Amino acid sequence: MQLLDDHLLSLLAGAQHVMVLTGAGMSAESGIPTFRDAQTGIWTKYRAEDLATPEAFTANPGLVWQWYEERRNTVRKASPHAGHQALVMLEALVPGMSVITQNVDGLHQLAGSKNVTELHGNILRSKCHITGRSISADWLTDSPHVPPPSPYVNQGYARPDVVWFGEVLPHEALAAAMDAAGRCDFCLSIGTTSLVQPAASLPVMALENGAALVEINPLETPLSLHAGQCLRGPASLVLPGVVQQLAEWKRDPDHCPRL
Ligand code: OAD
Numbered sequence: 001m002q003l004l005d006d007h008l009l010s011l012l013a014g015a016q017h018v019m020v021l022t023g024a025g026m027s028a029e030s031g032i033p034t035f036r037d038a039q040t041g042i043w044t045k046y047r048a049e050d051l052a053t054p055e056a057f058t059a060n061p062g063l064v065w066q067w068y069e070e071r072r073n074t075v076r077k078a079s080p081h082a083g084h085q086a087l088v089m090l091e092a093l094v095p096g097m098s099v100i101t102q103n104v105d106g107l108h109q110l111a112g113s114k115n116v117t118e119l120h121g122n123i124l125r126s127k128c129h130i131t132g133r134s135i136s137a138d139w140l141t142d143s144p145h146v147p148p149p150s151p152y153v154n155q156g157y158a159r160p161d162v163v164w165f166g167e168v169l170p171h172e173a174l175a176a177a178m179d180a181a182g183r184c185d186f187c188l189s190i191g192t193t194s195l196v197q198p199a200a201s202l203p204v205m206a207l208e209n210g211a212a213l214v215e216i217n218p219l220e221t222p223l224s225l226h227a228g229q230c231l232r233g234p235a236s237l238v239l240p241g242v243v244q245q246l247a248e249w250k251r252d253p254d255h256c257p258r259l
Helices: 006-014 054-059 061-077 082-093 107-111 137-141 171-183 201-208 235-251
Strands: 017-022 096-101 116-118 121-128 158-162 186-190 212-216 229-231
Touching: 006 212, 006 235, 017 082, 017 171, 017 201, 054 061, 061 121, 061 158, 082 096, 082 107, 082 235, 096 171, 116 171, 171 201, 186 201, 201 212, 212 235
Parallel strands: 017 096, 017 186, 096 116, 186 212, 212 229
Antiparallel strands: 121 158
């Protein structure tokens, strides 16, 4: 398994704030399909315009709700893997860390990561499609309708609390992500094609502010060119390896700063 080179390992060991950006590849080994991987990616089987836009929901709310219900069922059955656990350990090894995720499955929080920002919402939450107000799970289970009606306004429906194409990201989440990108000194980009904005800009922003950048992805992406190192392997293997490297580095007195 490919590991961090000594220079980047020393930068990680000395980092004050680590920003971790994750994408669908982070959840792939938990059994949640990615979007753009050949053959298995969601957008290779379905058209995003038909299912993941406000217009698609207005045109056919039942179809969209049902499609998300299938994805919710997959997410409900999923558990974090060794890569998610490694990020929890990493949080304990560095002074500050932010996990910024494009994933909507809540697996980082389930694993125990504390400082998680969800850029694209959470598929297990729902909200009114007109007012945007949050709708409780109890209200949804009690409804026989597809989609359940909104408790707030006539003609409103429940919709998944995720960001669809053409929608803006939640303001607070984006502000937290930009803050992390601005002040981190080490950035890990994991399991993302780095194609969807504004998430794709965050590692570039970190780099421009002087942070070291490492990519973890079995495949090349547009970000690879800018990374100090690309670790080509699955997150569940590479991340535990990197965290073990860091733990060993910190345990070795030869690596402690000398007076
Ligand atoms: P993509 O599906 O575009 O990319 C997944 C990336 O994960 C690819 O680069 C894969 O090579 C990589 N990958 C696959 N398996 C992996 C593994 N085991 N370990 C590490 N990496 C692996 O997913 P995102 O980049 O997250 O947006 O997509 C960004 C956004 O596009 C999503 O959040 C979603 C989608 O449309 C919304 O829903 C708003």
